[in-house]
Amino acid sequence: MINFEEELKKFNPSLEVEDAVEAIYNQDLTDMADLLVKMLKESEEKSEQ
């Protein structure tokens, strides 16, 4: 049986057009490729030391 109150909690307010810029800036764009490059650079630095 669906609980209305519980289901309602799953709905969030939709972003308005004015908030789009903020949403874009706040988006975390770090991907796996970035992490890999970072790890490789760190390991290279360690080996050089």
Add this chain to the structure above:
Amino acid sequence: MFCYNCDCHLSEHDFCTACGADVSLYKKIMHVSNMYYNEGLERAGVRDLSGAITSLRQSLKFNKNNIEARNLLGLVYFETGEVVAALSEWVISKNLRPEKNIADTYINMVQSNAGRLDSINQTIKKYNQALAYCLNDSKDLAVIQLKKVLSLNPRFVRAHQLLALLYIDNEQWEKARRELNKCMDIDRNNTQTLRYLKEVEGMLATEEPEAGVVKSKKDDIVRYQSDNEVIIQPRSVREPRNPLLSNLINVAVGLVIGLAAMYFLVVPAAVKEAEAKAKTEIAEMVEQMDVKTRRVQELEKQVKAFTDENQELSAKLEGYVGKDGTLNNVDYLLNAAKHYLENQDLELTAQQLDLIDKDLNQEETSESFRSLYDLLLQTIGPDLSKKYYNEGYTAYRNEEFTTAIDLFSKAVYYDASNVDALYNLGNAYRRNGDVQPAIDTFDKVIELFPNTERARRSKQYRNTLAEEQNN
């Protein structure tokens, strides 16, 4: 695919031919990203938009520069009504690859039409308002608001889902199912939609037999085998014995029912309507009567005001025209002037002047009236005074004291400096027994003509009279 270290084009080898960097892992990551993109594309193709979103986001987690995946994610968001999320993805895509990017077209499509952008924003605001209504337990308002949202953007999946949830809460299963079916048309594999739909279908399945919409007619039929065929025949069907009679009976029953309906439904309604109409007419007439009564009262008041004004003006006119009116006084003065100028007739002039009201209010007369009156008095006053004095003295000698008083008074009036007239007026009063007027007159002689013989004698008479009065 480009080298993460030197941005050179990578070959099929696991190292960069330009800088020698090991790119085996990097290539695997790129491949995984592409694999998720392909999966997302496939899911979007069969309208599994939720699944497509999941796959495309995974793809971007592996490679944020996967522009195709990002653009497709934006497109999927747009399809589900999440316009701001779509715009965000396209803007990021445009920043990552400014040239030759289809995101540019998408952004222009949305932004070039100001009306459309405004409509999108209004839709989002209304959706948020509807959600707020839900949280404040104003579910009816939320339903109305969501209907508005969906009329503006019929592809807004979340709005459909929320509306369906409200219908479920209100046990309007059929309406909920309709909304959820619309969700399914847009996004076929949305877990939330499927969950709600399962609930709704379950409730409808339990309700349908109770509602008795489909009635089993097993009891009303007879089945039997005839050779190889199964014959199904209704149990209660009978052939009519006399079709014409039964038709007539049916028509008669129909007529009776019609007449009864007419009597019980139409007639009372018509009577009610007529009564209501009559009441309305009576109310209108009463209102009109009230208006007219008020008008009559107003007119009566006006008539009274005009009558009062008329009386006042008549009184004023009487003041001017009446027996002692100002106009008459003017006539007397003009006649007096005429007699004097024509014949120097003192007697006639005096007669006319005597007719002028001596107590006439100076303010009610004009300046020219007063000037002429004063001029006449100055011109003929002393002569008139002398004339009246002589007549008065004759009357005094004949012991006609009342006449003498009258004539001496006129003599004093026309010439206030006539001391003899004033003195003899006092004597006439004295001889006539008018003690107080006599004392007052003698007082005037003493005051106006002091140190004269008349004053001395007046003083004697005055004192004598005063003593007599005290005794």
